[in-house]
Amino acid sequence: MPDEFLLRPLDTPPAYAAVVDRIRRAMALGVLLPGDRLPAERALAEEMGVSRVTVREALRVLQGEGLLVTKRGSSGTTVSPSLTDWQDPSEYDRKITEAFELRLAVETMAARLAAERVAASDIQRLKECQSALESSSDVHSFRRADSEFHLAVARISANSMLSQVVEDVRAAVSARLEHYDFAVIYESSIRGHGSVIDAITRRDPDAAAAAMAAHIEEARAEVMAVLSDGRTARAKDSEALSAD
Structure with a gap:
């Protein structure tokens, strides 16, 4: 039993997944509402203690799910006006x-x-x-x-x-x-x-x-x-x- 607990494989998600989870949680809790603008990429990276590449990958995932929108020529990323429901x-x-x-x-x-x-x-x-x-x-x-x-x-x-x-x-x-x-x-x-x-x-x-x-x-x-x-x-x- 001790070995089964101690030696089982670790499930370590990539850093961008943690950023995705944080932003999703903010949406779920109403911290971020439809139409809200996210902080700048640099600010997100600095405050979360991750690289801008990590933040960029997380935003790409959320955009692919329809949760975030970045319009061409826009200065930032916003929460989708009509949130996609990602739960079955x-x-x-x-x-x-x-x-x-x-x-x-x-x-x-x-x-x-x-x-x-x-x-x-x-x-x-x-x-x-x-x-x-x-x-x-x-x-x-x-x-x-x-x-x-x-x-x-x-x-x-x-x-x-x-x-x-x-x-x-x-x-x-x-x-x-x-x-x-x-x-x-x-x-x-x-x-x-x-x-x-x-x-x-x-x-x-x-x-x-x-x-x-x-x-x-x-x-x-x-x-x-x-x-x-x-x-x-x-x-x-x-x-x-x-x-x-």
Whole structure:
């Protein structure tokens, strides 16, 4: 057993793959939105600690997938106005089920710890996240504000490992949110986030954990219902095409 663990081959991806993953993650989390311009190639290379050749190769991959656009004569690269969905629908259904199970475990603990460790500046940050969510006018700005809130709660927990898990699980499934019923998720998220913020502000760990759990459960029910409706619609379209 020790030899099987220690001596198994290493899976070391090329450097450009790490840059691709970083940019994809930024898109999934709403850090980069459709139409946003990426930093210059030189800046990306310097900040990420890689060569410009590595960055150039990563951008080429993302352009090939339709995620980035570089127009001739343009001074930079932008996120595609209509993001290509690089996740297989059936694989996504499985991932999102697992993601909600994991979120229910880790984000409730994040909210509990946040209520115990929150500072005045943290409360202000959460209120700013809520204002951004309430003023979001489309699914893209909503997704950014939603991610900022959940990541902020995780950071306030002051547990770096927990924060990383929250970021990982959101990055794994958030990219397809633009395919959902925006109005449904928007309304419930404002209510849910508000309850969490109220409990954290009162420094009530039990209430914060319960509010986060309730918010995640409601979000799961809504998302799964929308996915189900989408599968039904696709099935009907397929039947119609077959009939033709």
